[in-house]
Amino acid sequence: MVGVDERPFPPGDYDVVVVGSGPGGLQVAYSLARAGIEHCAVISRDDGPGGMFRRFPVYQRLISWTKPDAPVARGTREYEWYDHNSLIGDEDGHRALTPLFMDRQLDLPARAEMESALAEFATRGGVRVRYGCEWESTRIEDDGFVLVTTDGEYRCRACVFALGMTEAWTPPIPGLEEAPHYADTRSPAQYEGKSVFIVGKRNSGFEVAQGLLPWARSVVLVSPRPVDTAVLAFSPLRLRYLQPFDEHVRGGSGSHVVDASIERVERHDGGYRIRVRGTTWQGELALEADEVIAATGFRTPLRDLPNLGVATVNDGRLPAQTPWWESVTVPGIYFAGNVTQASSGLRKHGATSSSSSVHGFRYNARLVAQRIAETVFGKRRERHAVERGDVVRFLAGELARAPELWSQKAYLARVVAFDPSHGVRDEGIVPLAEFVDRDAGDACAVAVEHDAGGAIVPALYVRHRGRLAEHLMPPHPLHEFDGDDYRRELRARLDPLLS
Secondary structure (H helix, E strand, C coil), X not given: XXXXXXXXXXCEECCEEEECCCHHHHHHHHHHHHCCCCCEEEECCCCCCCHHHHCCCCCCECCCCECCCCCCCCCCCHHHHHECCCCCCCCHHHCXXXXXXXXXXCCCCEHHHHHHHHHHHHHHCCCCCECCCCEEEEEEEXXXXXXXXXXXXXXXXXXXXXCCCCEECCCCCCCHHHCCEHHHCCCHHHHCCCEEEEECCCHHHHHHXXXXXXXXXXXXXXXXXXXXXXXXXXXXXXXXXXXXXXXXHHCCCCEEEEEEEEEEEEEECCEEEEEXXXXXXXXXXXXXXXXXXXXXXXXXXXXXXXXXXCCEECCCCEECECCCCEECCCCCEEECCHHHHHCCCCCHHHCCCCCCCHXXXXXXXXXXXXXXXXXXXXXXXXXXXCCHHHHHHHHHHHHHHCHHHHHCCCCEEEEXXXXXXXXXXXXXXXXXXXXXXXXXXXXXXXXXXECCCCCEEEEEEEEECCEEEEEECCCCCCCCCCCHHHXXXXXXXXXXXXX
């Protein structure tokens, strides 16, 4: 007798289908249920929650921090700024779960701790997933989409792909395809006494370099662009960058960080010969190494989505998205997780969003759910009234404490609308690019940004009678943007709307 399949969400018709059970998939599925979309299926090829955190980072320690004990109470909205790794919940028992699993050796969780926290979120939040169900292809039909899986076909009006960047990507450098990718990096002890050449000077490259410093005879990191120390000072990657980079700057340690284009990689005498050409220096070198590791990043496994018309960016590695993380070319297809980094926002002073990390894309996922509920299913979210006399205090408090604004600097904003018919309303958290580009009447938005010098500053946008004005306010040494001086400036700038 054949056993009954007790997994949830058998093939059939659903309002929304979510593909993926990493942090992006879990967060958007949780948020869709709270937005009123109850007939939602979540499918995953994995056999449990966690996504990439079931395998990566290869050397086990994350770069994003969580402070178990913080200046604010754990589990509050304000605490989210001190906890960059937990998913966000609507109930007390669903919040701030990562600290429960941390051993506190560092304020950076280990990979296994992160995986455990995600599994706990799924359990407590009631996020059910049909595991072992792999999405294979997609069709567009008159009433929506059909997702073909190893278990059968799923029909839906909207779909959310929380696929992560899980497919190893190697640039077209001759011979580099013979070298192992970051995803295949072995344990540090297996590089003992060897010379290691690492292609790439971003997160994964420096992660590997730091892990190998106590073991390898020498480590060389190479890519065309130099390390931008000004950007590095504000980056969570600095913990992994600084030690290998510092040893290079001091010299004599066997750690080198080289700015060069790689012409080709050749097998040579049981190892490799790598030919490079300087980019910030003149000349060519032929470098010898026992091992080569291509720390060149990943791409999103989009399968047949480009054939359906889904446009891509970044050499086809990411789907092109609107500020609401919807495909720019195929309406109804949305994205969640670190793939949402493809929507970079206004890029003020060159800054991009934090959507490549959990602390950024967890908020994106919640907004994606709200957006689908409103635009696809007509479930309009309630807009709460704000008393005119309370607008300044409300906005100053958001500038000082809203984790969405602090996590997604210059990408997410808090919006208040001024409507002659409906009064003053809190429009909630909105992508800043959406507010700037869309004229929907008198309104204002506040965001936290970096100025041209890199200082964190509060920003105010005022739209009045079809004209948009931007105001950057000065920094504060303790980032206390709700003080009297800031409130006075907010009140003065908002006077056309408040009068």
